[in-house]
Amino acid sequence: xxxxxxxxxxxxxxxxxxxxxxxxxxxxxxxxxxxxxxxxxxxxxxxxxxxxxxxxxxxxxxxxxxxxxxxxxxxxxxxxxxxxxxxxxxxxxxxxxxxxxxxxxxxxxxxxxxxxxxxxxxxxxxxxxxxxxxxxxxxxxxxxxxxxxxxxxxxxxxxxxxxxxxxxxxxxxxxxxxxxxxxxxxxxxxxxxxxxxxxxxxxxxxxxxxxxxxxxxxxxxxxxxxxxxxxxxxxxxxxxxxxxxxxxxxxxxxxxxxxxxxxxxxxxxxxxxxxxxxxxxxxxxxxxx
Numbered sequence: 001x002x003x004x005x006x007x008x009x010x011x012x013x014x015x016x017x018x019x020x021x022x023x024x025x026x027x028x029x030x031x032x033x034x035x036x037x038x039x040x041x042x043x044x045x046x047x048x049x050x051x052x053x054x055x056x057x058x059x060x061x062x063x064x065x066x067x068x069x070x071x072x073x074x075x076x077x078x079x080x081x082x083x084x085x086x087x088x089x090x091x092x093x094x095x096x097x098x099x100x101x102x103x104x105x106x107x108x109x110x111x112x113x114x115x116x117x118x119x120x121x122x123x124x125x126x127x128x129x130x131x132x133x134x135x136x137x138x139x140x141x142x143x144x145x146x147x148x149x150x151x152x153x154x155x156x157x158x159x160x161x162x163x164x165x166x167x168x169x170x171x172x173x174x175x176x177x178x179x180x181x182x183x184x185x186x187x188x189x190x191x192x193x194x195x196x197x198x199x200x201x202x203x204x205x206x207x208x209x210x211x212x213x214x215x216x217x218x219x220x221x222x223x224x225x226x227x228x229x230x231x232x233x234x235x236x237x238x239x240x241x242x243x244x245x246x247x248x249x250x251x252x253x254x255x256x257x258x259x260x261x262x263x264x265x266x267x268x269x270x271x272x273x274x275x276x277x278x279x280x281x282x283x284x285x286x287x288x289x
Contacts, residue, residue, distance in 0.1 A: 037263040044257075054264035064265060067243040070155055071269070074223045074244065075276075077159050081166045081219050082212070088167060089174035090204070103175070107168040118232030121161050122148070125233075148234055151241035158229045158242055165229075166222070170215045177211035178204070213284045220276050224269065245269045 037054060039047035058064050092103050109117065124130045127144035135141045147157040181204065189199050205212075227246045234242040236251065245265060253262030 033263050034267060036259055037267045039260050041259045042257045043259060047260075050260065054260045055268070057261060058264055058268065063240060063243060064245070064248055066240065067245045067248040068268075070241075070243055071224050071226070071245040071272075073155065074159060074162075074226050075220065077162050077166070077223050078216065078219045081163050081170055082215055084163070085167050085170035085215070086174050086208075086212075088171045089178055090200070092171070093175055093178045103172075106171055109165045110168045114228045114232055117161065117165065118229075122233060125157060149238055151237075151239040154234055154238055155242045158226075158233055161229050161233070162223070162226060166219065170219065173215055174208065174211055177208045181207050209284070213280060216284055217277050217280045220280060221273050224273055224276065245272075 036047055038049060038051055040050050040054075041047040088106060092099055092106070125147035126132075127146060127149075131147065132141070132144040135145070145153070148154050185203055185207075186199055189203055194202065225246050226244050227250065230236060230242050230244055230247045231250070236243045236247055246269060249262040249265040249269070251262075252258045252265065256262075
């Protein structure tokens with residue numbers, strides 16, 4: 001009995017520095033932030049307990065409800081990113097001359113600074129920008145489109161940038177999953193007469209199920225927490241049509257110093273993220289595990 005206890009104690013001693021950092025920078029901020037969500041706090045005065053008032057104000061605020069709807073609408077990027085990333089991974093999973101260059105090119109948006117991406121796409125989205133010029137040259141439009149100034153399409157324009165940024169990251173994850181599948185499985189299926197499409201649906205997709213689950217959870221949480229693109233490109237406009245829930249929390253917390261309202265919004269979004277993650281694990285978990 002002594003040896004297992006000694007081993008356990010040694011293990012916890014080795015884990016202690018990491019656990020201490022985890023408590024200081026993860027558990028304590030989450031716990032204290034959850035407490036502040038039930039208070040009135042402006043960073044200057046002491047927190048005042050108000051109970052559920054912040055949550056009542058939240059769900060009585062049309063701007064928050066609109067931001068919540070935009071965050072839910074942002075989930076449309078998830079299947080698009082996953083499908084395109086998987087197809088790209090299949091395409092670049094070949095030993096062809098220059099294939100590493102293509103992989104690097106697809107991954108380039110992932111490592112590019114958000115500020116640089118904002119400048120590039122802001123230039124492309126202007127009324128006299130590259131995108132409108134190309135569409136006019138193709139005779140698809142007659143008048144320039146206000147991609148970021150039209151409140152009906154601005155959110156979708158921002159979502160497109162999220163798709164463009166995210167494809168390369170998930171492509172790498174899917175590529176790692178593809179390269180972990182034994183080649184002899186495909187060879188056996190080919191000898192049995194399975195075509196390319198059958199091999200993809202009957203072998204590739206089932207064996208990629210753990211990777212699909214991982215990428216789905218990550219992309220769902222990233223979509224719900226969309227902030228950088230909105231902050232750089234639209235700042236919630238036009239007419240607050242690109243407000244997301246996280247941007248709402250930022251506006252009230254950082255700019256208005258209404259930390260109680262901001263943290264209440266963050267707590268609601270945390271519950272929303274947990275629910276979405278649970279749904280992913282519930283319906284995308286490989287059945288044989």
